[in-house]
Structure formats: structure tokens, C-alpha cells
Amino acid sequence: MATLLHRLGKTAFRRWPLFLAGWIVAVLAVGAFAATMSKPMTDAFSIPGIPSEKAADLQAELFPDAVDAFDQATVKVVVAVPEGSTLSDRAYADRVDALVQDLAALPQMPDAPLAGPVEAAQAQEKAMVQAARDAGSPVADARADAAALSPLSEDGRVGLVQWDFDVDSVADVEPATIDALMDVMDDARGDGLTVDANGSGTTGMIHLGGTSELIGIAVALLVLILTFGSLVAAGLPILTALVGVGLGIMGVTAMTAFIDIGSTTPMLATMIGLAVGIDYALFILARYRNELQHTDDREEAVGIAVGTAGSAVVFAGLTVIIALTALLVVGIPFLASMGIAAAATVFVAVLVALTLLPALLGMTGSKAFGGRVRHYRPKRDADGLVLNNGVRWARTIARAPVAVVVVVVLGLGALALPLQSLHLAFPSDSTASVDTTQRQASDLVAEAFGPGRDAPMLAVVDARDVPEADRGAAFGEVAAWAAGQDDVAHAQVVGTNEQGTGATVLITPATGPEDTATEDLLTTLRAEQAEIEESTGTTTGVTGLTAITTDVSERLSSALPVYLAVVVGLAFVLLMIVFRSILVPLTATLGFLLSVLATLGVTVAVFQEGMFGIVEGQPIVSFMPIFLIGLVFGLAMDYQVFLVTRMREAHVHGMSTHDAVVDGFRNSARVVAAAGVIMISVFAAFILIDEPIIKSMGFALAVAVFFDAFIVRMTLIPALMYLLGEKAWWLPAWLDRLLPDVDVEGEKLVRPHLGGRTIEDELDDLDEASTVRA
Known part of the structure; x- marks a missing residue:
């Protein structure tokens, strides 16, 4: 491989106009396709085969006009007046009517008329009471059902104006529509009237603001200037990373023409692409500068840099790509699309580092390290070898490797302890930031109607095998069974199909969507489902947004062991090929497990338990652990490859394991430390984004890189290498013959x-x- 990459690097350096033109054409072609063929992104997190999806399929079979829960662009405008007043008071009634008229004039509104909460509550109760009288049912029960569904609170102080935008999916709600909604609410607020809104139709798609990326890039640029002491050299990794990220994001957008892509995917791809793009270019550029100390032939120096550091980049990139594409094996479509998109961005970053960077070096020639701001003059020891902080750190660890191992293992283990209380769930309006209208609306709803009002479940009842005369009773029995469960505030039949063979039962929990009691309620309903089916002769299923997200969380948790085994197994084989060793990949994998467990523990403490008050405590996003494990494993192996390959290079040159560890730190510690700081800054900058998924991912990734790069790779691994000695490079002869020699x-x-x-x-x-x- 090194020979092939050596030729590639020299060719790109020599024929830089051709390579630059090729990248420009690629960017224009992908950009044109994305602009003309892309489709809207989605926020759907469904998984085929989960119980709630099966129930949704049953609902679609019985009710052909039913809309998928994830496609409903629901809006719930909440209006409230001060204590002691009601929405019927003359001081507020006219203002609420004016608000309703303005809402009805919004773009993308349905054809059905919109009513204020007072009028809607009265009309609803009247219709349900009349229906009960016509059917000979108790009027008191009808009034109770009407009160449970009423858009007006019992004290008349809080009301709801609800509708679904007239769109095929949430992704079709235009930003201008949401802006108009916010403007209408702003105009209506004041003088005692509170107006807020929540629901899937109020959020729209997540878009990159640019501030986080600029902060990460600014810190990266500063680190690169300190590393190279050159403005030009510092700018090259930034430039190549931006090209790679730009092409990657356009590619993700273009992928929407073929598969569904989640709205958070571009952010994750940007986060990953910036970090690895800068780091990969940094490693090759640092090796190029090192080679220039031995030769004046810049073309040859580029060839050797790409052949050596470029080989490490290839294998480091492969570990990340393996970790991300392995998300396919868990059988979760939205997670697989995120993994593919991120892996594609990493692949582009590798290609950019191997071809575009050498071409830019060819274009800049002797000016590649121009714009000097400082000169690097390292101290040297008695043998003429560089004596830098990396050497000093390696020698410090060598004095007490056992103590270092014990401290690191116990320290990371202690940080992992909060992981035992991990609670996975999907973000909802009730867990949004307290300063958002969605969160404020949810708090008003929970206070006035109960927290379960925003966490409804829908029981679908199929009575096609039940005699026609008994179907009504069967529907009622299912509703009574659901209402009798603990933590159920109310349950009632809310609809039957035209044939009378199917019904839907609305179940309102007593707890909110993020509460574990709501998840327990769903489990209980499923556990007793067979009993009520036998009793009524029906087939039932529980669906709705709350049920679907709960099922997705459980599926993600169960898929984690399988995913971890696949990723670790494939990467272990890859690392054996790179290092020609069994123990080095083993220590690398065990170190990763320590760092990722500690990361999850700290993330639970900060985001779920609310430690330090950085964020309000809330459940961890369901797919964060599995995505974090995949990505961090890839990044961890990056540092392992870059640092330990220099140790192995020194070892194959004849150095002892002890001296090889020191030499590896002499040549790589400075660059690996810079790469770690760059990744931390890029990821940490995304904490500023007011979106729970991205905020928690940015925090977790930043913490994970710190733990893995500085605590595990640069502290624990050298200590273990000292303790293992020559055994670190042991490989059975039969296995050595089987493994390919990639040089x-x-x-x-x-x-x-x-x-x-x-x-x-x-x-x-x-x-x-x-x-x-x-």
C-alpha cells in the first residue's frame, strides 16, 4: 500500500492542475445533482417490525385514510390568562377570536374551519352528549369523555387551538409558514394573554447556523498555527477539510433522491467531516515537514509522507468507516442512513487528504510553510535526538507504568458509574430548552390538562372476527380495560370505521412522554394484550408517537451488543493487519471500552442528572449511545494507528519496545495532541446549538476524544506497552503468514x-x- 500511495502522492504533487480541476468538477457535479434532484429530509424514527409499527399497519388497514403519526404536522397553540380570569372574559375573548382568525389565514392550513378553545369545547361536549343520547348510552359518561378531550381547562383559564398543516409530511412545512405562525403569536401576546405553541408542525427541519462550525474552525486554525508556526501550512488542512465537508454535505443532500435522510444527518456529517478532515491532513502535512528535514526534493518528500502517514490515514479512515457502516447490521433504517452519510463524508475526507492536499502542496511549492509566525527549534539530547514534551511525558510514564494503569482504570471506571441509571428516550417538546415556545407550551398543557395530554397512545381494535352485534361491546370492553390500568388518566373510543369492524381507543397516560412510568404503562398494556384479545375476540395493538418512540428506544438498546461485536471484531482484524500483533489491538479495544463507558457516564451525569446546571436534566437521546460507540471507536483507532505505527516503525528499525515507545512519542505526540485538541474544539462548539440531539452528541464526542486521546492513547497505552515489553509485538507464525503485508x-x-x-x-x-x- 505504501508504494501505491507513494506514487499517488508524487503524481498529485507533480500534476496538481489536473487534480485540482478534478476536485472542482466533482464539487460542481455533486452540487448540481443535489440542487436539482434532492428531496426534503425527514424526522421519522420508525423501525419496520416493531409492535407499534405493526399496530399502525393494522390501523391503516382498518382506516385507509389514517395518517402516519410521524407525518402529521400537528400544531397545538396554547392560550392562557392570569389566575382569576377565564378565556370567556370580555377582556380576552375578542383577542382570542382575532388570534384564531389570524391563525386560519396562515399558509398551508387545512380546509376545515378553525375554532377557539371555548367554542370548540362547547361544540364537542354538545356533539358527544347528543351521540350518547342517540345510542342510549349514559350521558354522564359522555360528559366525562368530553371533559377528557376538551380543549379548555377545567377552570377555563387555558385553552388549545389545534390543527394539522395540510402537508404530506412534517418535512413539507415551509420555514416561512413557521415564521408566520411565530409572528402571529408574537402579535397576540401581552396584556395578560400568554400564547405559545408546540407540536411537530412548529419545529421544522434542523438547519446549520454556522456559528458552531466557525468556532471549531477558529480554534483549529489557532492550534495549527501553533503546531506549524506557518499561516499557509495552518490554512491548508482547514481548506481541504472544508472542501471535503462541502462535498460530503452536498452528497448527503443528493442521497435524499434515493433514501430517506434524517434532518440531523447533515449536522452529524459536518461535525465528523470537519474533525477527521482537519486531522488527516494534519498528519500527512506534519510528516511532509519532517521529510523535508532529510531531503530538498519536495516531490519525493510528499510521496514519502503520503506513503507512510497516508497509509495510516487509510487504515484510520477504514476503522471509522467500518464503525459507521456497521450500523446497517442493526436493521434500523434511519440510523443506517446516518451511518452511511457520515461514512461517506469520512471517505471523502480520506480522498481529499491523499490527493487534494498533495496537489495544493504542489501548487504552493516552497511557499507551503510560508507566512512564518514562529520558528520551531526543538531541544536535542546527547545523541542528537529531539527532546520534546512528548519524550518527557513518555519517560514520566515509564517511571511507574503500573501506577499509571491503576489510576487510569480506576478513574475512568469511577466516571462510568452514573451509566447504571441511563434512561434512553427521544427528545420531545417537554424536554426542549426552557426558553423555547415548545417547552413553555408543554409546561402550560401539563399544568392545565395533565402531563399525559402530550403523550397519548392509540389502541387499534380489529373486530372483524367478532359477530356484528357484539362489536360495540367489544370496543367498550377494550376501552374499559385500558382505562383500568394504573397510570392511565383516561381512555375512550374515539372512532370506528364505516364498516364497524374496527375502532381506535385513545389512551391518555397520567405521566408525560419522557417519564419512565409511561414506558412501564406501554409494557403493561402489551403484557395484558393477549388476555383482552381472548376475552373480546378482537385483535389489538398500541401505536401513536409515544409508543413508536418507546419501541425504537428498546430496539436500539437490544441492537447495541450485536453492533458492538461486529465493529470490534472487524476492527480487531484490521488492527492485527496494521500492527502485526495480537496484544496491541487487544489493549486498543479495551482502552476504547474504558473511554466510551466513562464518556457515557459523564454524559448521563451532565445531561440526564443535570450536574453543574449546564442543561436541565432530561433523558439521553435514544440513538446517541450506539452512534457514539461507533464513531468513538473509529476515532479512537485513529489515534491508536497514528501513535502506535510510529512506535512499530521505530521497533522494526531495531529499537527495543521501551525506546520505540519513547521514539513514537517523539515523532507523533505533538501532532496527535494537536489533532485531539482540534477534534475536541470542533465537537464542543456544537454544544452551542439549541437542539438536544446535536448538543448531547457534541458534548459526548468532545468528552470521548479527551478521554481517549489524552487519557487512554497517550497515557494508558504507553504504560501497557512498557509492561508488555517485546510481548506486545508477538504474533503466531501461522497467523503472520495468513495476514496480508500492507507495509x-x-x-x-x-x-x-x-x-x-x-x-x-x-x-x-x-x-x-x-x-x-x-
């Missing part, structure tokens, strides 16, 4: 500054000299 260290490359000899030639001479001395 990551570039041993077969011809080095002009070595008189046209390869490193293998030098090693052969060392072996012969050792034999003669023996």
Missing part, C-alpha cells in the same frame, strides 16, 4: 536520502551487523 510503515519505499536504499535494506544491514558481533 503501513513504508519499509519498501526507496529513500533517496538513504542513497536509494529502502528501510528494509537498512534493517538487513543492522541484522547482519548484529550477527557478526554475536
Whole structure:
């Protein structure tokens, strides 16, 4: 591989106009396709085969006009007046009527007339009471059912104006429509009238604001300037990363023409693409600068840099891509699309580092390290070797490797303890930031109507096998069964189909959508489902947004062990090929487990338990752990490959394991530390985004990189390498013959500054000299 990449690097350097033109054409082509063929993104998190999806399919069969819960662009405008007043008071009634008229004039509104909460409550109760009288049912029960569904609170102080936008899916709600809604509410507020709104139709798609990316890039630029002491060299990794991210995001947008893509995917792809794009270019550029100390032939120096550091980039990128594409095995469509999109962005970042960066070096020539702001003059020891902080740190660890291992393991283990209280759920309006209208509306609804009003479930009842005369009683029995469950505030039949063979029962929990009691209620309903089916002769199922998101969370949790086994297994084989060792990949994997468990523990403490008051305590986003594990594993192996390959390179040159560890830190610690700081800054900047998924992912990734890069890779791993000694590089002879020789260290490359000899030639001479001395 090193030989092929060596030729690729030299070719890109020499024929830089052709390579630059090729990248420009690629960007224009993908951009044009994305602009003309892309489709709206989606926020659907459904999984085929889960119980709630099966119930939704049953509902669609019985009620062909039913709309999928994820496609309903629901809006719930909440109006409230001060204590002691009601919405019927003359001071507020006219203002609420004017608000309703303004809402009815919004774009994308349905054809059905819109009514204020007082009028809607009165009309609803009248209709339900009349229906009960016509059917000979108790009027008192009808009034109770009407009160449970009423858009007006019992004290008349809080009311709801509800509708679904006339769109096929939430993604079709235009930003201008949401802006108009916010403007109408702003105009209506004041003088004692509170107006807020929640629901899927109020949020729209998530868009990149740009501030977070700029902050991450600014910090990365500062670190690169300190690393290279050159403005031009510092700008090259930023430029190549921006090209890679831009192409990656356009590619993600273009993918919507073929598959459904979640609205958070571009942000995650940007987050990952910026981090790895800068880091990969940094490693190759640092190796290029190092090679220029041995030769004046810039083309050859680029070839050697791409052949050696580029080989490490390829394998580091492969580990990330493996970790992300392995999300396909868990059988969760929206997560798979996120993984594919992120993996594609990483793939582009690797290609950019291997081809565009050498081309830019060819274009800049001797000016690649121009714009000097400081000169790097490292100290040297008695043997003339560089004596830097990396060497000092490695030697410090060598003094007490056992103590270092114990402290790191116990420290990370202690940080992982909060993980035992992990609660996974999907973000909802009730867990949004307290300063958002969605959260304020949810708090008003919970106070006036109970928290379960925003967490409804829908029981679908199929009575096609029940005698026609008994179907009404069967529907009622199912509703009574649901109402009798603990933590159910109310349950009632809310609709039957034209044939009378199917019904839907609205179940209102006593707890909110993020409460574990709501999840327990769903479990109880499912556990007793067979009993009520046998009693009534019906077939039932529970669906609705709350049920679907709960089922998705459970499926994600159950898929985690399978995913982890696939990722670790494939990456372990890949690392054996790179390092020609069994114990080095094993320590790398165990170190990853420590860092990811500690990361999840800290994330639970900060985001779920509300430690330090950074955010209000709320459940962890359901797919965050599995996505974090995949991504962090890939990034962890990045640092493992970049740092330990330099150790192995020194070891195959004849150094002892102890000296090889020190030499690896001498050549790589500075760059790995810079790469770690860059990744942390890029990820941490996304904490500023007011979106729970992105905020928690940015925090978790930043913490994970800190733990893995600085605590595990640069502290625990060298300590273990010291303790293992020569055993670290042990590999059975039969396995050595089976594994392909990929030459990551570039041993077969011809080095002009070595008189046209390869490193293998030098090693052969060392072996012969050792034999003669023996």
C-alpha cells in the first residue's frame, strides 16, 4: 500500500492542475445533482417490525385514510390568562377570536374551519352528549369523555387551538409558514394573554447556523498555527477539510433522491467531516515537514509522507468507516442512513487528504510553510535526538507504568458509574430548552390538562372476527380495560370505521412522554394484550408517537451488543493487519471500552442528572449511545494507528519496545495532541446549538476524544506497552503468514536520502551487523 500511495502522492504533487480541476468538477457535479434532484429530509424514527409499527399497519388497514403519526404536522397553540380570569372574559375573548382568525389565514392550513378553545369545547361536549343520547348510552359518561378531550381547562383559564398543516409530511412545512405562525403569536401576546405553541408542525427541519462550525474552525486554525508556526501550512488542512465537508454535505443532500435522510444527518456529517478532515491532513502535512528535514526534493518528500502517514490515514479512515457502516447490521433504517452519510463524508475526507492536499502542496511549492509566525527549534539530547514534551511525558510514564494503569482504570471506571441509571428516550417538546415556545407550551398543557395530554397512545381494535352485534361491546370492553390500568388518566373510543369492524381507543397516560412510568404503562398494556384479545375476540395493538418512540428506544438498546461485536471484531482484524500483533489491538479495544463507558457516564451525569446546571436534566437521546460507540471507536483507532505505527516503525528499525515507545512519542505526540485538541474544539462548539440531539452528541464526542486521546492513547497505552515489553509485538507464525503485508510503515519505499536504499535494506544491514558481533 505504501508504494501505491507513494506514487499517488508524487503524481498529485507533480500534476496538481489536473487534480485540482478534478476536485472542482466533482464539487460542481455533486452540487448540481443535489440542487436539482434532492428531496426534503425527514424526522421519522420508525423501525419496520416493531409492535407499534405493526399496530399502525393494522390501523391503516382498518382506516385507509389514517395518517402516519410521524407525518402529521400537528400544531397545538396554547392560550392562557392570569389566575382569576377565564378565556370567556370580555377582556380576552375578542383577542382570542382575532388570534384564531389570524391563525386560519396562515399558509398551508387545512380546509376545515378553525375554532377557539371555548367554542370548540362547547361544540364537542354538545356533539358527544347528543351521540350518547342517540345510542342510549349514559350521558354522564359522555360528559366525562368530553371533559377528557376538551380543549379548555377545567377552570377555563387555558385553552388549545389545534390543527394539522395540510402537508404530506412534517418535512413539507415551509420555514416561512413557521415564521408566520411565530409572528402571529408574537402579535397576540401581552396584556395578560400568554400564547405559545408546540407540536411537530412548529419545529421544522434542523438547519446549520454556522456559528458552531466557525468556532471549531477558529480554534483549529489557532492550534495549527501553533503546531506549524506557518499561516499557509495552518490554512491548508482547514481548506481541504472544508472542501471535503462541502462535498460530503452536498452528497448527503443528493442521497435524499434515493433514501430517506434524517434532518440531523447533515449536522452529524459536518461535525465528523470537519474533525477527521482537519486531522488527516494534519498528519500527512506534519510528516511532509519532517521529510523535508532529510531531503530538498519536495516531490519525493510528499510521496514519502503520503506513503507512510497516508497509509495510516487509510487504515484510520477504514476503522471509522467500518464503525459507521456497521450500523446497517442493526436493521434500523434511519440510523443506517446516518451511518452511511457520515461514512461517506469520512471517505471523502480520506480522498481529499491523499490527493487534494498533495496537489495544493504542489501548487504552493516552497511557499507551503510560508507566512512564518514562529520558528520551531526543538531541544536535542546527547545523541542528537529531539527532546520534546512528548519524550518527557513518555519517560514520566515509564517511571511507574503500573501506577499509571491503576489510576487510569480506576478513574475512568469511577466516571462510568452514573451509566447504571441511563434512561434512553427521544427528545420531545417537554424536554426542549426552557426558553423555547415548545417547552413553555408543554409546561402550560401539563399544568392545565395533565402531563399525559402530550403523550397519548392509540389502541387499534380489529373486530372483524367478532359477530356484528357484539362489536360495540367489544370496543367498550377494550376501552374499559385500558382505562383500568394504573397510570392511565383516561381512555375512550374515539372512532370506528364505516364498516364497524374496527375502532381506535385513545389512551391518555397520567405521566408525560419522557417519564419512565409511561414506558412501564406501554409494557403493561402489551403484557395484558393477549388476555383482552381472548376475552373480546378482537385483535389489538398500541401505536401513536409515544409508543413508536418507546419501541425504537428498546430496539436500539437490544441492537447495541450485536453492533458492538461486529465493529470490534472487524476492527480487531484490521488492527492485527496494521500492527502485526495480537496484544496491541487487544489493549486498543479495551482502552476504547474504558473511554466510551466513562464518556457515557459523564454524559448521563451532565445531561440526564443535570450536574453543574449546564442543561436541565432530561433523558439521553435514544440513538446517541450506539452512534457514539461507533464513531468513538473509529476515532479512537485513529489515534491508536497514528501513535502506535510510529512506535512499530521505530521497533522494526531495531529499537527495543521501551525506546520505540519513547521514539513514537517523539515523532507523533505533538501532532496527535494537536489533532485531539482540534477534534475536541470542533465537537464542543456544537454544544452551542439549541437542539438536544446535536448538543448531547457534541458534548459526548468532545468528552470521548479527551478521554481517549489524552487519557487512554497517550497515557494508558504507553504504560501497557512498557509492561508488555517485546510481548506486545508477538504474533503466531501461522497467523503472520495468513495476514496480508500492507507495509503501513513504508519499509519498501526507496529513500533517496538513504542513497536509494529502502528501510528494509537498512534493517538487513543492522541484522547482519548484529550477527557478526554475536
